[in-house]
Amino acid sequence: MPQETFFNLPEDKRSLIISSAVDEFSKAGYNTASINQICKKSNIAKGSFYQYFKDKLDLYVYIMTMAIQEKVNFFSTAITESHDLTFIEQFRLLFIKGVEFAKKRPQYAALGEQFSKENDESAKSAVIKEGDKQSEALFIQMIQSAKAKGEIDSRVDSLALSMLLQALNSSVNKYMLNKFGNVGYEYNEGNINNFVDSLLHILYNGIRNKSN
């Protein structure tokens, strides 16, 4: 956690530091990201930085926690609303919300993308602590419930499906990023919806040609 000094800072200065850090960590990964660069970008002296934060890891954890918190907030509404939706509708909602989040907070989305690549064990474990595997738990829960309701074939392997859904999720995000590159989401909403629906159709009905 940052020092008290940091929170006493005037709003604009503090948020400049934060956005500089987000910028750096979303481009570079923990080890490669540079404190010097962050200082330059936010026009503060090195000494000042270390009056705000204990060390590099302190900053990293703070930034990541912020981003995660915001994403959780963003999703929580959608999730509570989704109880009376079918499984496919629920999952579709998660896709769309994911894309929406990336549109609204591209920096945070990039931060998450970078984190998924992170090699530094200490940085990883400091961020996780136990907040991880939340999404896996969420998927499993959705699957079980859909099986109970008879929506999903009960013979389907829950773990395999859950892993598939996670991989699909990150693939879609990556695909959107490559295709529309952080801008122009709004010009392609129809496009995105169609693509997501194509995926879900396959997932739901399978690829087998039934006319044979």
Next chain:
Amino acid sequence: MPQETFFNLPEDKRSLIISSAVDEFSKAGYNTASINQICKKSNIAKGSFYQYFKDKLDLYVYIMTMAIQEKVNFFSTAITESHDLTFIEQFRLLFIKGVEFAKKRPQYAALGEQFSKENDESAKSAVIKEGDKQSEALFIQMIQSAKAKGEIDSRVDSLALSMLLQALNSSVNKYMLNKFGNVGYEYNEGNINNFVDSLLHILYNGIRNKSN
């Protein structure tokens, strides 16, 4: 490409350098990987290293090209054999071969894993040049051909399916990594086959409960 001097080296010395480099690049990513460490591991002086290689990128490209070449060789046989297999069988073969390769050359598999996370643009583009997107092209080709044969419902979106297949692929890799962590593949072949079949079953039949 390495200098002639490098290829004049005695076999064991040369292969020690190579394996040290593979080791380093499979753990650290281009920027973080250290030439100093590679020199230490292979007991050569810094100056000697720069008599063998032009610079860090030269070594990196050489190592990656080696690994890719070996993987391509490994797959090429399987792919030519697979012409009279059904789509699902073809795809299953690719999975199993992928796992086999990772079992046979865990270092190279780790190298590929690391490369997929690579941030350094110059390192990435130097390795790719155009060999990229091969797997996507392969999938699309397989899909088209299976549609033509009537194996796959022709209404299925080829691009979406290709993305799903890639997601499946990464799911399998992730599953293996989490479950067996780079070692002990051989003790769990049954396990892996079951997991792969679970995924393929979902892909083929969909998750919808048909008894409704």
Next chain:
DNA sequence: TGACAATATGACCATGTGGTCGTATAATAT
């Protein structure tokens, strides 16, 4: 043995890193 080329070596360079610390400045309270 001597001469010439191939190779091996590690001190050295400029640059960048995360982090420290003495000091200067600003703000506050008396």
Next chain:
DNA sequence: ATATTATACGACCACATGGTCATATTGTCA
């Protein structure tokens, strides 16, 4: 105006990086 505290600052440290180069060692012909 004075004393006290909070903050800002950047030179500095030890260390690691990729890369260079003059010198030493080895191998190979004659």
